[in-house]
Amino acid sequence: MSACGAAIRDPAEVGKAAAAARELWLRARREIRVPTARDLPKAFKALDLALTHAVYLQAIGEYLARGGKSRGSYLVPDPAGQPPHALLGGRWAFSLAGPSDFVSGNVLEVRLDGKGRLHKSWVPVRPCPPRRAGLRPSGTIS
DSSP states (O other): OHHHHSSBOOHHHHHHHHHHHHHHHHHHHHHOOOSSGGGHHHHHHHHHHHHHHHHHHHHHHHHHHTTOOBBTTBBOEEEEEEOSSGGGOGGGOEOBOOTTSHHHHEEEEEEEOTTSOEEEEEEEOOOOOOOOTTOOOTTOOO
């Protein structure tokens, strides 16, 4: 997860990591055993973490496949982009996601069905509701 889903998200590596994470989760589902009932919470936590690992990497891969680029919290290498500093060279080149990009106007929804299959669908971003007259944003001091 740290190698592909943290600060640097290399599209060439995410797919392999997502497949390995899914296999890890499936293997854990088949093979996990606990010696006593007291160990059940740890087993469920391990299964949840393995599933989360697999789902996040699948979502990152889907985002990148749809043209997703760098945002404020991570960098997606892009040879056609610009390095953050000339001394860093092309290895660190990136491009930012733009407001008209598909991934900026849509949200990826994921769900797991009863057979362990991940379903992904993109839905348009809902606009913010208009501000009603006489209402102040919460948290303001008058």
